[in-house]
Amino acid sequence: MPPKSTKVEDLRGQCKSAGLDTTGNKADLVKPLKGQKNREELSPEDQDDPKCDAILFTKSETGSEEEMKYEAKDALGQVLQEEELEVEKVRGEPFVGNRRARGLTGIGERMGALEERASALQDEINLLWDDVSTLKLCVPEYSRVRNRFISTFKLDKLNNTTESDMDIIRQGNIQWHMKEMLLLMPCSHRETINILNIHAGVRADSHKTGTDEFYQKFAEFIQLFERSGCDESYLTARSQCADIARAYWLLLGCQRYKDRA
Numbered sequence: 001m002p003p004k005s006t007k008v009e010d011l012r013g014q015c016k017s018a019g020l021d022t023t024g025n026k027a028d029l030v031k032p033l034k035g036q037k038n039r040e041e042l043s044p045e046d047q048d049d050p051k052c053d054a055i056l057f058t059k060s061e062t063g064s065e066e067e068m069k070y071e072a073k074d075a076l077g078q079v080l081q082e083e084e085l086e087v088e089k090v091r092g093e094p095f096v097g098n099r100r101a102r103g104l105t106g107i108g109e110r111m112g113a114l115e116e117r118a119s120a121l122q123d124e125i126n127l128l129w130d131d132v133s134t135l136k137l138c139v140p141e142y143s144r145v146r147n148r149f150i151s152t153f154k155l156d157k158l159n160n161t162t163e164s165d166m167d168i169i170r171q172g173n174i175q176w177h178m179k180e181m182l183l184l185m186p187c188s189h190r191e192t193i194n195i196l197n198i199h200a201g202v203r204a205d206s207h208k209t210g211t212d213e214f215y216q217k218f219a220e221f222i223q224l225f226e227r228s229g230c231d232e233s234y235l236t237a238r239s240q241c242a243d244i245a246r247a248y249w250l251l252l253g254c255q256r257y258k259d260r261a
Contacts, residue, residue, distance in 0.1 A: 069219075148169060202256055214256045
């Protein structure tokens with residue numbers, strides 16, 4: 001665009017050299033020169049493609065569907081009569097329209113980019129919800145570990161444990177021994193798990209000592225159970241594992257703790 005200090009005579013000379021109309025005042029001469037400059041700045045790709053966005057922006061009255069169509073046509077006609085059309089490059093793309101329509105250029109591409117971004121954000125939200133769900137599942141286990149750590153610290157370092165602390169430590173020991181046994185011997189049989197739980201409780205008890213008989217009978221039961229391939233039908237009427245059932249009942253009936261002196 002020519003600088004504001006350019007004289008009218010110079011503008012007419014530039015218009016004449018470009019083959020443009022040389023009549024009118026300074027503003028009339030500047031507009032065609034500006035349009036000529038924009039056309040010259042179009043890239044070879046733009047020149048190969050003769051099409052560009054042509055957008056008019058206006059407002060019309062609301063009403064019924066037919067009334068709105070009529071009002072829109074009338075309003076667009078007024079824009080063409082009252083406003084000058086401009087040719088510019090917006091974000092590197094040629095555009096023709098009134099000044100108020102400049103912000104609408106490339107709206108299709110921008111909407112597509114926004115939709116892709118929204119989809120990516122939704123994927124991120126879904127991943128975050130998965131993480132939140134996992135954390136919710138971890139809360140009870142974390143609380144047990146935290147409470148056991150505090151109670152054990154009070155026992156080992158502060159020497160001021162309460163009965164509640166001892167219950168927490170004892171329960172933690174039982175759970176730990178249960179996990180050890182289930183890792184060595186996976187099992188879902190209720191009666192067998194009960195035996196494992198009893199054994200874990202005896203081992204974890206810091207106030208009483210398990211009897212040699214109890215530990216021996218437990219070892220015999222586990223040995224027979226493993227030899228059977230962990231056959232969980234040993235307590236059923238038609239079971240072929242009578243030796244495991246006998247070991248089971250002997251273990252349940254034996255003395256678990258030594259008598260206190």
